[in-house]
Amino acid sequence: MNILTQTMKNEGFFALYKGMASPLLGIAGVNSLLFASYAISKRIVSPFPELSLPEIATAGAMAGAANSILASPVEMFKVRMQGQYGAKGDKKLSKVFWDMWREYGFKKGVMRGFWATVAREIPAYAGFYTGYEFAKRKFRSKYGNQVPVWGLLASGSCGGICYWLSCYPLDVVKSRVQLANAPPKGLDYIAQELRAICNFDPPMWPTFKTEHPFKETNVLPEDVRLATLAFGFTTGFGYFVVWHAIKQTHKIRKRTAYIIMCWLEVAACLTLAILSWLFIIEVIGHSFWIYFVIVTLWALQLQLLLQIIVSRICILLPSSSQRSWLKFTVAVWIVLISISVYCIWIPAKLQISEKWIRVNLYWDHIEKILYLFTDAALNIMFIRLIRQRLVSRGVSGFFCSAPATIDPAKLKKYDKLVALNSRMIVISLSMDVIIIGMLSYRNDLVYMQFHPVAFMVKLEIEMCMSRLMLKVAKSTGIEEGPRSDHPEELHTASGRGVSVHVTTQVITRTDNLGVDYESGHGPEGDDIPPPLYGSDLEGQFQLSDLDPVVKAGQDTTGIAKDKKTIQWAIGGRERVGSSSSQHSDLSLK
Template structure:
């Protein structure tokens, strides 16, 4: 990989300008969502809040330090390259965990989100470690073999992130379609269509990172990385807002379904001659249900994020029977503010 020179500063300045504009819009959206969470919970100790703000600040530090390096202000050193890789590892890990958090909202099984989070963390962690071992020696000119290996591995590594990002978004589409829309919750069509559209934008960011590695100065693509990661974060913030709006919206359901406008959906599923009424509660922020106070809680669970889907009560009656109003009134939940 060639060292940055004066001819790369123009390209870097363009990327840095795009980053500043996009970062302002993204940070503003993060402030708005954080303020909403604070008004409801009076605390910001929340996985979602921590993730998005770490991502916001890591992006700006990454962009500024990289730009200073290309301008020649920051000199190449082991400390600098190590810091760049650490920030990149934080950005990639948290961004994918934010996407996993969105996917986990629709997962019914309690253990699956945990397995997905940890499995992805370990897998991406191995990729991060490989970059530590290859990219830093290549940048320090430890030997021509490191430069050749890095030339190949950088493209492989970017392809891995492209496939993982694309896979998570396609899995989210599958869950929305199979777990919500096909169960009669047709109000989730806008969410499905929006996510289908943003897949193209998110994937194009990864493709651009791959393509920019072919520039005369291969280091220029690193200046584009915070642009790509900030764009992806903006997408996730927009998805969180859309999910919140959709959850509060009215839904066209069958006559057998009970819908109330306070954010609670009672879906009826026919299984083996038994009508199962499942109350699903949606709430922004972090939700924790007290098992002792919720007598009907199915599998006590705690999840964190801008939107939580918690299966609270399952009452089963035979055909022709239905839950009483008093039973429904005893269920507790928080509608999306």
């Protein structure tokens, strides 16, 4: 704010537009090259019109690299125009251009800082296009293809924020290179500028005054052994978690939020385990940044794991608004807890004052207990929902909007499922209790090593429960029926007929390879079921008001697909084509 007021006071309002001539003249060529490069890059990355977000990021990075050819000189002249500090003899754009050309030539003058610009543009436009497309697709999923104007504005804002978050440090390096009096030397001039920034006096990172001299934590040999034991368990058990995640990833062709969160959780756990262990054995020293990174990884662990739990609950919530509000509420709640830890735990570890140390002594326990209660509340909510959907209402309750009278003997396997889920949840919550217990250990550095242990175990439990939910969703849905040329297979165990009102949805051209699943696949019209892509539960199984209704008092074991009318298209990337709904009454006797 002081810079703004001083600039306007000394140079006037139009000083805020200093250097505008360069981008104003060059913006047409820069944007033309950018959008043309992006269109070509998309065709190179994928032959399909609808790209995934990682593919969009790749195409944006390629477009940014190509765009640097024109963006570099435009940025260079803009920076040098802005670097003139209010002297009466400020040079005009033409004067700046000819001075650079005569003194340094084309390569070291006009194109100065080209590689720094390339380094900036690659992450910048990868972030811009990814952020824009992500926000736009969210609005499109809610409002259809006719996204409102304010939605497009919000999408553009999201893209702009991602642009600068992705490239701002490199933009500082580029500006320093282009504003320097002499051209850079050597191929590693970007690294040289980064080192120069880090060696500033005062430094570019926070420094703090403490009430008393900093006291190093005394780490005993038994502390190191206990921390090493926890680190070894994290890496050893992590092998099975990674293998489980790989298997689930291979089953899902489309990289969904569930899979991404699982991999991010694995990465956060392993990174925190390595970092904490190196800190305990004194390979990494005490600093603000080590504590900042530890809290950041811890916050990511909490947020990702709870969002995975929420995605499991969302399978059983019929309303999209309920699912959105649950995700949003949990995310905001964990962000607030994380902010409090940033504000209290880091000053306490830096030993700023005795007050922060005392506050952290209590708050460290309180925030862990708050997380335990949050975890427990979400899991209790899940158990209640699954009892209502699977046990109380039976097989039909998972897909039907009307309750059915079901033989209790047929629900034993679902009682066992709920009991198994309950036991797994108890184990998961016990991991939180272990973390709270480790807070009482004499060396508070050791308990940090148990965070990755607990969260790695909790992640494995979540993936196992996701697999169980997938089996439940398949087993309680409309199963593949026997062929009509074997009438003896159409009888139920009790011999009673089943009348089912089925809502079917026919979708063509859903697979990203262009495979159309139509009735009558295979020889003689045999039904070939489309592939299921693994355990992205929320994406595959969500309740709606269009679920089939099973009439009360009727058996459900004979529910079967009508191979001429029912087609399931799940997990495809490109959901294009005609979609129609049909209702049919099947009578199985």
